[in-house]
Amino acid sequence: MSLDWIKYRNDFPMLNRTMHGKPLIYLDTAATAQKPLVVIDAIHDFYQNHYGTVHRAVYELALQSSQRYQQTREKVQRFLHAAKPEEIIFTRGTTESINLVAYSFGKAFVQPGDEILISAMEHHSNIVPWQLLCEDRQAILKVIPMNHQGEILLEEYKKLLNSRTKLVAIAHVSNSLGTLNPIKEMTQMAHQVNARVLIDGAQSAPHMKIDVQDLDSDFFVFSGHKLYGPTGIGILYGKGDLLEQMPPYQGGGDMIETVTFSKTSYNVPPLKFEAGTPMIAEVIGLGASIDYIESISLECIQGWEHELVKHATARLQEIEGLRIIGTASDKGSLISFVVKGVHALDIGTLLDLRGIAIRTGHHCAQPVMNFFGVPATARASFAFYNTKEEVDQFAQALQEVIQLLI
Ligand SMILES: Cc1ncc(COP(=O)(O)O)c(C=O)c1O
Numbered sequence: 001m002s003l004d005w006i007k008y009r010n011d012f013p014m015l016n017r018t019m020h021g022k023p024l025i026y027l028d029t030a031a032t033a034q035k036p037l038v039v040i041d042a043i044h045d046f047y048q049n050h051y052g053t054v055h056r057a058v059y060e061l062a063l064q065s066s067q068r069y070q071q072t073r074e075k076v077q078r079f080l081h082a083a084k085p086e087e088i089i090f091t092r093g094t095t096e097s098i099n100l101v102a103y104s105f106g107k108a109f110v111q112p113g114d115e116i117l118i119s120a121m122e123h124h125s126n127i128v129p130w131q132l133l134c135e136d137r138q139a140i141l142k143v144i145p146m147n148h149q150g151e152i153l154l155e156e157y158k159k160l161l162n163s164r165t166k167l168v169a170i171a172h173v174s175n176s177l178g179t180l181n182p183i184k185e186m187t188q189m190a191h192q193v194n195a196r197v198l199i200d201g202a203q204s205a206p207h208m209k210i211d212v213q214d215l216d217s218d219f220f221v222f223s224g225h226k227l228y229g230p231t232g233i234g235i236l237y238g239k240g241d242l243l244e245q246m247p248p249y250q251g252g253g254d255m256i257e258t259v260t261f262s263k264t265s266y267n268v269p270p271l272k273f274e275a276g277t278p279m280i281a282e283v284i285g286l287g288a289s290i291d292y293i294e295s296i297s298l299e300c301i302q303g304w305e306h307e308l309v310k311h312a313t314a315r316l317q318e319i320e321g322l323r324i325i326g327t328a329s330d331k332g333s334l335i336s337f338v339v340k341g342v343h344a345l346d347i348g349t350l351l352d353l354r355g356i357a358i359r360t361g362h363h364c365a366q367p368v369m370n371f372f373g374v375p376a377t378a379r380a381s382f383a384f385y386n387t388k389e390e391v392d393q394f395a396q397a398l399q400e401v402i403q404l405l406i
Helices: 003-009 037-050 060-080 094-109 128-137 154-160 183-192 240-245 280-296 298-317 344-353 366-372 388-405
Strands: 088-091 115-119 140-144 165-171 196-200 219-223 234-238 256-259 264-266 322-325 334-339 359-361 377-381
Touching: 037 060, 037 280, 060 088, 060 234, 060 280, 088 094, 094 128, 094 165, 094 196, 094 219, 094 234, 094 240, 115 128, 115 154, 128 140, 140 154, 154 183, 165 183, 183 196, 234 240, 280 298, 298 322, 298 334, 298 388, 334 344, 344 359, 344 377, 344 388
Parallel strands: 115 140, 115 165, 165 196, 196 219
Antiparallel strands: 088 234, 219 234, 256 264, 322 334, 334 377, 359 377
């Protein structure tokens, strides 16, 4: 590990603590990322020195709050390379962003008999909202199959696309397999039948540079807490023309233009989709996390994480009885695995006693577990703050706990 990465690692106070008397080795960034001090300080400073509401008052505190809130919108716009800040909507997270699109896009554009496509490797957050929509609109949900490497079958996808396809919703990177999907190509294919595309970027935005215009995404969503920012804040990017045609998701303050008891007219996007007092401090915290990530550069982050995953894959492949679930040729920053004769939960519990935090279970992707015929997997996920030494300690500890369990 080069000196620079150690410097960045030291920005994360949590990574200096111990767990069960051992130095914490945090390998669950795919679930949620640890926070650098600059993010913690930005939130603390905002509450302590600058706290005020947004949009609603003429006094200086509120004006400054509103300005910082809007500046973060512009930061996110640059981060995603969106065409304009009005295309950035603040939500509570990836889950809420997808629900918003399913509800509002569904209401505006989905008719009985229309089809929505998702892939076989989606997180429940990118399955259930579409099921709810399809039930509501008598539309049909279809699933793009994958192979046993965990790669989408593009030929099958092509066959599923037709003039009834209204929207394709796919993960950029699968949280349960690590697969990096060819979303640019899939988007082009969808656009050929005039279908819209939602990219679930929960596992990609924190790890690689995103350019929504180059991808030509109609919607792109991610969560702040996986991007080293606070919980309770997420992003929905939507193309301006689409957002204008979509009805509001929730009613309340700020999303209106005028209200009378007989009729309400709505604000323009993004405010049309941001009802009520928003997550002001969380937005400020997200802004700090984006500044921080950009000060390192996502290209460098992706390069280092790629090395970590390559190293970890090689170390895990040395372990007898261990099978990696998800062996696509392009992968993000995580590895799922099972070990013959050992339950993933037991592995996770014994690793925890050694100070190592990994995720075990179905990873909110039960259809993926069913496809691979396993009840659960163990998952190690990496961030730029992890080291090769940690990977080695993890592999060593894993060998030891497997010996204890079989
Ligand atoms: C691919 C993917 N989609 C959606 C989500 C849901 O994100 P959140 O719980 O932050 O809304 C996650 C979270 O793990 C994820 O990994």
